[in-house]
Amino acid sequence: MRDECNECGGKGYEVLSTEKCPECKGSGKIKSVNLMDLSQNDVKNFLNEGSVCSKCGGSGEIEVRKQCPACSGKGASYRCDVCDKPIAGPIDGKEACIACGKIEIVHVLDNSCNQDELEVGKMYLAKVNNHADFGVFVDLNSNLRGLIHSSNLNIKLEEKAPVIVQVKEIRRDGKMDLIPRVIKDYQTVEVEKSISIRRSTELGSFTGKLVKIEGEVIQVKQTAGPTIFTISDEDGLISCAAFESAGTRAFPEIDADMIITATGEVTSRGDRLQLEVRSMKHLIGEKEVAVKKRIDDAIDQRAEPSDIEFLVESEILEKLRPAMRKVAKEIKRAIIRSKPILLRHHADADGMTAAVAIEKAILPMIREVNGPDAEYHYYKRAPSKAPFYELPDVTKDISFALEDAARHGQKLPLVVMVDNGSTEEDVPAMRQAQVYGIDMVVVDHHHPDEIVDQYLLGHVNPAHVGGDFGMTAGMLATEVARMINPDVTDVIKHLPAIAAVGDRSEAPEAEVYKQLVADRYSLQDLKEMALALDFEAYWLKFASGRGIVDDLMDLGDHKRHNDIVKLLCEQANAMISEQLDACMPNVKSEDLPNTAVLNVLDVENYAHKFTFPAPGKTSGEVHDLMCKKLEGRPVITIGYGPDFAVIRSKGVLMNIPQMVRELHEEIVGAGVNGGGHLVVGSIKFVEGMRTEVLSKLVEKIGSVGVE
Incomplete structure (x- = not known):
């Protein structure tokens, strides 16, 4: 197998430097020329432009070159088609090492191949297609069909059976004459079409042409017709369509996350390009690692975040x-x-x-x-x-x-x-x-x-x-x-x-x-938007509410934003007022040892259930009213139900997550869990242990410091 030398790019030499051309002294043109040796057109061009220096090609400079040590000036490296070991070059026409050269090699044509990849005298694996009076037609791949003439048939061939054939002749009209061969020991070597790898951003220049790509399979989708593979390379995504038969999975061995190479024709589908796949293979070993690293490095660079200045200094x-x-x-x-x-x-x-x-x-x-x-x-x-x-x-x-x-x-x-x-x-x-x-x-x-x-x-x-x-x-x-x-x-x-x-x-x-x-927005505007969002979140439950949420945040029509926020705030405030009218007479307050005022409310029995505001919001609204009433003093408000408690505080140096952990360890059988912020949070517990949990919680709150 011949690979272009990576060191010299297939040139066979390295350019050490450039120097002034000794023939034209850097002018790029020859000052004297024998006009008798020139044609009429050449004379005209010479008189108009002067003669181009043949040594430097008109550049005025020549390259100082050194033979590429990696490929010894060949511009390519060779590997054995059988064992993949490096070799100096083809031996007796075979690209195989000495040991493998003794084994008969049978080539298997990839579906991307056409007659350009066939060589007279070489052997190929084929499949019998059908019989005719004058011979047997065999398929070398999905694109190539050849004839074993009846005069060359010395074995019986069944339809669909594999057969090894040797190319006897490729005529000018493209028809092939093949000879069947019976070989006991042989090694198969896959043959792919030798074409350059193209990246997703290059495909627009190759519409209607055959290209090869490498990348990672992102998605495989089976349609009623072809199988659609989405492939990611360094620059973007490539949609690849492969057809086996209607609704049948093409290349079933290829799945998501695999690194592959695919060959096919670039076609246009509306405003997007698509690769009509002829062949697709899972890359393995060093090639897989190299392609994956190349893609990962490119994506890593594209994914770099923007260097922004924050909206505020912080x-x-x-x-x-x-x-x-x-x-x-x-x-x-x-x-x-x-x-x-x-x-x-x-x-x-x-x-x-x-x-x-x-x-x-x-x-x-x-x-x-x-x-x-x-x-x-x-x-x-x-x-x-x-x-x-x-x-x-x-x-x-x-x-x-x-x-x-x-x-x-x-x-x-x-x-x-x-x-x-x-x-x-x-x-x-x-x-x-x-x-x-x-x-x-x-x-x-x-x-x-x-x-x-x-x-x-x-x-x-x-x-x-x-x-x-x-x-x-x-x-x-x-x-x-x-x-x-x-x-x-x-x-x-x-x-x-x-x-x-x-x-x-x-x-x-x-x-x-x-x-x-x-x-753009007053403090009151911001408060109303926040309230409208909380109100709508309650009714949305587990839905995202993209359209109405955009309107509440003023991300669409501004008039509609004003109208919906005003309406929702009116409804929310009415429901909050109704809830507080029921709750406030049932709030119980007491002074704690740390001088904080504790307010407790049984939201299960003294608040409207299954409506806005929910227990957490209700406890927050009660807390706000008590803070106004007790301005200047540290305040804690607890809204509790059968198996939960919501905590709001102001001016109290609590650590609610730590308290929850301590309660979990100290009260066996209460099943305490929960958390939140340091001074705002909630806890859950088993209903039968409510009294013990709340008593211990109040004891802990009364022992912490206050501002």
């Missing part, structure tokens, strides 16, 4: 920049590889703004890579009711992902979690996802547990660099989105302000984000 953001770049790069890499994105977020204003910021950044890129309708196949956004990745969430996600993989040949998704994913409560779901090889990244501001990092490709959390929950997920995700796609900055730059108001952030960055959009 020491926390600067410290988080490496982690944010890592998450942004993983998301971009998934898009380039046509890996579906599943965006999971907490169902509140902060989680929704965080998710939509990333959504607006990635959808144009997904459409660019996979086509105008790609967002319906390669992207999904789904809210989580709890501020963590619950088992019902991951069960649905795995189920849908496996169905898509089986039905459409898609890769399993990259799960992007925002405003959840940092706590130990996420681990059970993460472990299930890991079993199926589902990758995950997290952008969150809940107090993190180190255990989750072993399940993540990237994790952005302000607590990792000395920050706290005041840096909301909406702020973090907006900056990550700008790293992915800076062009969306003007579209999403108001989302951090909505998140800051919705999550009641007191971080210094929150005020700057609000001032950044103060010319």
Whole structure:
């Protein structure tokens, strides 16, 4: 097998330097010439332009060359067709080493081959097609058919049976004369058409021509007609169609994630190019490793995040920049590889703004890579009711992902979690996802547990660099989105302000984000958008609500935005007022040893159920009223039910995740779990142990410091 020398590119020499041509002294032309030796046209050209120097070709320079040591000046390296060992060159017409040259070689033609690859005298493996009065027709591949004339038939040949034939003659009209050969010991050598590898960005220049590509199989989809393979190379995706018969899987040995080489004709299908495949092979060994590395390196470079300046000056953001770049790069890499994105977020204003910021950044890129309708196949956004990745969430996600993989040949998704994913409560779901090889990244501001990092490709959390929950997920995700796609900055730059108001952030960055959009939105506007998002999230349940959520965030028609926000706030405030009218007379207050005021409410018995606001929101509204009433004092509010408690606090130095861990260990049989932020969170427990858990919780709250 002949390979072009990698060192010299097939030239057989290396260029050491250039120097002035000694013949023309660098002019590129010969000053004197014998006109008697020139034709009339040559004389005319010479008189007009002068004669070109034959030594330098008119360049005025010559190359100082050195024979290529890698190929000894041959411009190529040879390997034995049988054992693949390096050899000096063909021996007796065979590209085989001395040992293998003693074995008869039978060539197997790839479907990309035509008569150009045939050589008279060589032997080929064929299949009997049909019998005729004057001989037997055999197929050397799907494109080549030859005749074994009856005068050369000395053995009986059955239809569809394999037969070794030797090429006796290839006539001018293209017809072949073949001789059957019976050989006991032989070695088969596959023959491919020798054509250059083309990249996806080059195919437009080769429409109607035969090309070869190398890449990774991203997707295999069987249609009622051909099998469609999506191949990724260094520059992009190539759609490849292979036809066996209607609805029959072509190249069944080729599957997703394989590194392959394919040969076929470039055709135009509407506004997209397609490769009509003649042959496709799974690459293995060193070739597979080299191609995969080449593609990975190119994709890695294309996935580099943009170097942006953050919308606000923040020491926390600067410290988080490496982690944010890592998450942004993983998301971009998934898009380039046509890996579906599943965006999971907490169902509140902060989680929704965080998710939509990333959504607006990635959808144009997904459409660019996979086509105008790609967002319906390669992207999904789904809210989580709890501020963590619950088992019902991951069960649905795995189920849908496996169905898509089986039905459409898609890769399993990259799960992007925002405003959840940092706590130990996420681990059970993460472990299930890991079993199926589902990758995950997290952008969150809940107090993190180190255990989750072993399940993540990237994790952005302000607590990792000395920050706290005041840096909301909406702020973090907006900056990550700008790293992915800076062009969306003007579209999403108001989302951090909505998140800051919705999550009641007191971080210094929150005020700057609000001032950044103060010319468009007043503080009241931001509060109303946050309330409308929380209200709509309650009714959306597990639906993404893309259209109406865009309107609530003012990402579409501005008049419709104003109208829907006004209407939803009117409805939400009426329901909150009704809920508070029922709740407030039933709030019980007491002073704790640390001077904080504790307010408790049984939301199971003294609040409307199965309507807005939910227990968590109800507890928050009660807490706000008590803080106004007790202004200047540290305040804790607990809204509890049969098996849960929601905690809100102000001016109290609590660590709710730590308290939850302590309660779990100290109260045997209570099944305590939960978490959240340091001073805002929730816990769950078994109903029969409610009294013990709440008593112990109040005891712990009363022992912590206050501001």
